[in-house]
Amino acid sequence: MAAHSLEQLEAIYNQPFFKLIDQARATLLEHWPADQVQLCTLLSIKTGGCSEDCGYCSQSARAKAGVKAESLMETEDILKVARLAKTNGATRFCMGAAWKGIRETDAKFQSVLETVRAVNDLGLEVCVTLGQLSEEAARQLKDAGVSAYNHNIDTSPEYYSEIVTTHSFKDRLDTIKHVQNVGMSVCCGGIIGMGETVTDRLKMLEVLTKFSPEPESVPINCLVPIDGTKIAAKLPDHKMVDIFELVRLIATTRIALPRTKVRLSAGRRSLSKEGQALCFLAGANSIFYGDKLLTTPNPDENDDDQLLASLGLEKMAPVTAV
Ligand code: SAM
Ligand code: DTB
Ligand code: SF4
Secondary structure, three states, X not given: OOOOOHHHHHHHHOOOHHHHHHHHHHHHHHHOXXXXXXXXXXXXXXXXXXXXXXXXXXOEOOOOOOOOOOOOOOXXXXXXXXXXXXXXXXXXXXXXXXXXXXXXXXXXXXXXXXXXXXXXXXOOEEEEEOOEOOHXXXXXXXXXXXXXXXXXXXXXXXXXHHHOOOOOHHHHHHHHXXXXXXXXXXXXXXXXXXXXXXXXHHHHHHHHHOOOOOOOEEEEEEOOOOOOOHHHHHOOOOOOOOHHHHHHHHHXXXXXXXXXXXXXXXXXXXOOHHHHHHHHHOOOOEEXXXXXXXXXXXXXXXXXXXXXXHHOOEEOOOOOOO
């Protein structure tokens, strides 16, 4: 049973560090092929100009982060990037759009469906993150070949309104429910380093463990502080999350959600090689691969290839929706 109470998660999280790592590593080895990491490439297919006020995000129309609002990319242009990602070794292609949400009646939605079919035909796992969705839109995305829908809860229910005011935590859960109702896998996680407490992080995890079915993947992002965002103004002396806190959260996620892919997501450029190795040891088995996330840089592919080779980690084969 995946559901964990806050108290149970605290008991796991607060174990002596090496005991926690041992338990997380044993859990990983029981459920996943040893030494394999999933490589996911991200592309922002519709950048900037978003109506929402998510405090961390460079793409909010209210942020002054120098991100230009662009229109939805054409399918052919997206395919060029997807083909390259495949050649470089990615097995999952995740497309993000800076929208509050999208309706199935919108012409842009039809264009996204066409793109999803074409990327799927390349043999890549397709993930999309398009904001709020109705159940009907979710069904059409699934039928077009989306294997997972990314929609993060970002933080604890209690801290959410400190970060976003233009939609609610419940709005996020409603979209996740629509996705689950049509049998599509959910990719859902959050961000740490936004001024929240460790309890907030574990409360976020508590919500994720109560999903039924379990999330297919959980991205754990460390805040990438971006000048001009609401959070950068609120946390002017922002420091990268402590590595041991990140590792503890990854290990606790692995133990509470054994069959979920745990993705070491945004913020890797601020982590050392040794720090990332500890994250893999603690059960992370997926990364974003490619030198750009949505609007900010990610480590170079060459550096990641070297890191994985020096750890003896291999690329995970595409896994269809679980
Ligand atoms: N608009 C859609 C939505 O909000 O669901 C999809 C795109 S949105 C940018 C996807 C996720 O990226 C966010 O939920 C957040 O977890 C993550 N993210 C965005 N900006 C970030 C930042 N500066 N640092 C870390 N993670 C970030
Ligand atoms: C997720 O959890 N992290 C990704 C993906 N899902 C869409 C996005 C990270 C974005 C980091 C900031 C940026 O590049 O704008
Ligand atoms: Fe818009 Fe998504 Fe950014 Fe929020 S996180 S401002 S919904 S693009």
